[in-house]
Amino acid sequence: MEGQQLQQVLNPQRLKSLQEWMLKSSITLTQVNGQRKYGGPPPVWQGPAPGPGCEVFISQIPRDIYEDRLIPLFQSIGTIYEFRLMMNFSGQNRGFAYAKYGDPVTASAAVMTLHHYRLPEGGCLTVRKSTEKRQLRLGDLPTSTNQGELLTVLRMLSDGVEDVLLKMPGPKGREVVALVNYSSHYAASMAKKVLVQAFRKRYGISITVKWMSFSKSKHVAETGQDDDCFTPPALNPLPKPSITPPHLHPQPLLHDVPSHPPIQPFFRAVGGPAGLRDEMMPQAPVNHDAVSQLQWICELYRLGTPQYEVRFHRTSSDGFLCFIFKILIPGLLFPLCGFIRILPGTSIQAMKVEVYRAAAEQAIQTMCKVSNLRPF
Structure with a gap:
């Protein structure tokens, strides 16, 4: 039967x-x-x-x-x-x-x-x-943790680590937290399974490992809009900024992003080798491409690699293609969201380049507005 x-x-x-x-x-x-x-x-x-x-x-x-x-x-x-x-x-x-x-x-x-x-x-x-979670939240880290050396440790213990952002305890003495960005959901899933045990076995410390998600609600999934996002009020893209790299000393973008890592290295705190140097200052892009410029800004302020999410919204009555975008930057507490209109292109690749360019331009303008970062 x-x-x-x-x-x-x-x-x-x-x-x-x-x-x-x-x-x-x-x-x-x-x-x-x-x-x-x-x-x-x-x-x-x-x-x-x-x-x-x-x-x-x-x-x-x-x-x-x-x-x-x-x-x-x-x-x-x-x-x-x-x-x-x-x-x-x-x-x-x-x-x-x-x-x-x-x-x-x-x-x-x-x-x-x-x-x-x-x-x-x-x-x-x-x-x-698809919702592709690629970021893990590591909690209960030692107060002396160093961002650059934590990155080295994580790359030894798991595959696919792209970057890490360290959030030090605030004035109320909250825990030290690291946000770790992986190259894929699969790599993050594998890391989530092994990191707690690996830190306990190698360094004798107990940490917590959880998923980080930017999905706020069903409303976000269905509309692409988030009440906590910066959404430009107009349909037309914001005016293009002048994106010549600044030659002045940069100011901090967010109050909780340290301009210098802690003095005591992570390796020394957990029993490993010390003395590794911080990553070199990223070089300013030689071209005026907004996507490259945004990447450079994020490297300069140690905010992590921007992740673009783009969704087609509708075709307007005047023939423009309308897209909703969201840029996830690990070092920011909110995603940068917006609305873009472009004319139909000759190919999907051409439209992709135009949408990413316009999204990066809007993100740069928003970051300049809400921080002490000097406009370019």
Whole structure:
């Protein structure tokens, strides 16, 4: 009886179509940890792995629909870096999957085009931007912790560490906290599993490790707007700032970002080697590209690497494409959000460059307004 039910659930014709498609397209699917994966990267991929904001979450998938229908559908939007279909022990899919593209603009186009897409076999897909947590919060660190040396320690204990921001205790003596940014959700997940034990075993100290998330509410997920974000009041992009690097000594951007690391090194506090030097002052960008300029500012003030999240919003009556953006900067207590209008470009890549440029310009202006940072 159970065998007959399983036979009905799996649908032999659909399984046969999947096998024929794999042979015809030379696609390789790998089963690992309750999911079946394509790519990551695929054989034809060139360049680095995609950053944040490039993945979409697909739900409401009929249980007998497989990659032979889903991958070509999502490849019609752009080149897929990775596709993961969640599977259960019976061979059914679990009703949801993830598709990762090369850039956030292509991912936004997939959401815009395929959300509520009706499959010929039946069923209506739900497609949304994926929430990719890549930042961990380390608490209960020693008061003598040094930011540069903590970065070295974390890179020894876990893979994919991009940068770290140390928040020292305030006047009320609160705990020392570090915000650690990883290159991927997978790298952060692996680190979360090992860091507590590694710090206890190697250095004899007990720390806490938790996820950091910028998702405030369902309202944020659905609208892309956050009550705590800086949202420009107008639809048009703010005027372009002059972005010549300043030659004066910089002022602190936030009161809780230390201009100099603590004197006593982290290694000495936890029993490791001391004497490592801080990272050199980052060089100012030689071009006038706003994205490079924002990266330089964040390096200068030790704020971490900016992470861009872009979502297509609508097409206005005058033909402009409207995007909502959010830039997550680890050293800021809030994301920088805004609204951008651009004219349709000749390619997705061209539109991506224009959206990122306009987002970076707005972020620079906002940072100048809310801090003592001199305008450029």
